[in-house]
Amino acid sequence: MAGGMLRPSADDAAQAWLALVDAARAQFLRLADEVLHGTEEFLAARLPSLRAGASPSEELEYLVTLARPDETWLEPGAAAGRLAVPLAPLVDRFVAVDPSARMRDALAAAAAQAGVTVDVRDGQWPDDADGLPAADVALAANMFYAMEHPLPFLGAMERRARRLCIVTAADRPGRSPDAAIWAEVMNEPLIESPGGTDLAMLLLTTGRRPDMRWFEAAPPKAIGLEQAIEQQRWRLGLRADSPRLGALRAAIVRRIDDRGLVTLRGGRSRTAVIVWEPRPA
Numbered sequence: 673m674a675g676g677m678l679r680p681s682a683d684d685a686a687q688a689w690l691a692l693v694d695a696a697r698a699q700f701l702r703l704a705d706e707v708l709h710g711t712e713e714f715l716a717a718r719l720p721s722l723r724a725g726a727s728p729s730e731e732l733e734y735l736v737t738l739a740r741p742d743e744t745w746l747e748p749g750a751a752a753g754r755l756a757v758p759l760a761p762l763v764d765r766f767v768a769v770d771p772s773a774r775m776r777d778a779l780a781a782a783a784a785q786a787g788v789t790v791d792v793r794d795g796q797w798p799d800d801a802d803g804l805p806a807a808d809v810a811l812a813a814n815m816f817y818a819m820e821h822p823l824p825f826l827g828a829m830e831r832r833a834r835r836l837c838i839v840t841a842a843d844r845p846g847r848s849p850d851a852a853i854w855a856e857v858m859n860e861p862l863i864e865s866p867g868g869t870d871l872a873m874l875l876l877t878t879g880r881r882p883d884m885r886w887f888e889a890a891p892p893k894a895i896g897l898e899q900a901i902e903q904q905r906w907r908l909g910l911r912a913d914s915p916r917l918g919a920l921r922a923a924i925v926r927r928i929d930d931r932g933l934v935t936l937r938g939g940r941s942r943t944a945v946i947v948w949e950p951r952p953a
Contacts, residue, residue, distance in 0.1 A: 682823070685877040689866055690820050696865040697818065703858045704909025705916075730887040731840050731943045732758060738809070738838065738947070739763050746807035746832055748797035748825075749815045753779035753790065759811075760788045767805050769795040798828030808835045810950075817845040817865040822874065830950035838947050841868035842889070842940030849907035850936040856923040857908060857916050868944030875948065882948040889940050894933035900924050907938055 680688070732755065739745070739762035750756045750768035752775050760766035760783065768790050770776050776792050783790040795804055797812075810833035816822050829837045844864050854862040872884045895903070901921055910916055927934045 680877055682874075682877040682879075685874050686821070686823060689822065689870065689874055692863075692866050692870070693818060693820050696863045699860075699863045700909060703860075705914050706909050706911040728890050729754060729758075730889050731945050734885060734887060734945055735759060735811075735838070735840075736762060738836065740808070743808035743835070744805065745809045745811055746805065747811045747813070748795070748801070748829070749812055750779060750792075751775045753782045755811065755813050756790050757782050757786050757788060760790045763809075765791060765805075767791045767793060767807060769793045769797060769800075769804060771796045798825050801828035801832055804832065806832050806834065809833055809838060810836075811838045811840075813840040814842065814846065815839070816841055816871055817867065822871065823878065826875070833950045835949070836947055837950055838945065839871065840943055840945050841871045842943045843867045843869070844940055846939040847907055848939055849904055850938050853904050853920070853923050853936065854908060857910075857919045868942075868946065872944065872946050875946065880948050880951065882946045884944050884946045886942050886944050888942045892935050892937060892939075894929070894931070894935045896933060897921075897924060897928060900934045900936060903938060904936065 735755065736759070739759060741762065741764060743763050744765040744767065745759065745763050746767045746769070747756055748769045750770050753768065756766055756768040756779060766789075768779055770779065771794065773794075776794065779790065780792050783792070793804060795801075810829035812825070812829060815825070816839070819825065826837070826839070844867050848864065849862065851862045851864070868884070868886070872882055875882045901917070901924055904920060904924065905912070905914070905917065908916075908920065910920065924934055924936075927936070
């Protein structure tokens with residue numbers, strides 16, 4: 673490894689990132705019996721949680737402090753507008769880009785309902801980046817966990833941004849199962865996709881100097897048995913008639929408290945906001 677383990681090159685770091693993404697994906701595809709990720713069915717299921725205000729956004733308050741009223745912001749992968757809708761009123765123009773018609777329609781409807789103006793564009797990032805408007809700030813939220821090659825995506829953000837590039841990334845994907853439940857049901861440890869710390873380290877190896885700040889997510893809520901089973905079934909990628917449902921039920925029953933509820937660690941526990949100045953072209 674060029675430069676040693678403590679100072680990996682950008683190529684080494686990119687290869688390590690790719691290896692982790694591939695390992696996490698391969699494990700899921702090997703063990704899950706229902707793989708919906710990336711399908712329209714998956715997008716439809718995820719859409720409610722991607723709307724503005726649908727769930728707490730622990731990073732939003734800090735993002736608000738970065739907004740300036742005379743600026744244009746550009747968000748590739750804006751989905752249903754979880755960040756676009758609350759941030760748009762704080763800037764002069766907000767351009768939201770997403771390749772999914774389902775997400776664009778949901779975003780436009782959410783913006784109209786909130787009475788804010790969002791310039792919603794169809795586009796695949798980074799392929800269509802150079803044809804989209806330049807901006808003062810480029811923002812990408814939770815885009816990187818399963819992305820094999822994030823550096824071209826980040827480079828395209830720099831080409832379109834004049835003042836700042838901002839990415840948010842949690843410590844683990846929002847759809848992650850409880851790691852202990854996974855290990856019991858699947859009989860092997862969960863391989864977690866790269867998160868915020870990994871992304872910041874990758875940026876550092878390229879010579880960028882990002883500022884990273886962590887924001888704690890709300891702790892998981894105690895829920896009932898059947899709700900917990902359904903929640904983890906989806907996160908583990910199990911069919912409704914999966915032969916592993918018995919093992920899943922047993923693993924959750926062992927964690928039921930004296931109130932008849934269970935608290936599981938699913939999804940993120942904190943989110944990083946990573947900010948850096950775009951490098952000159």
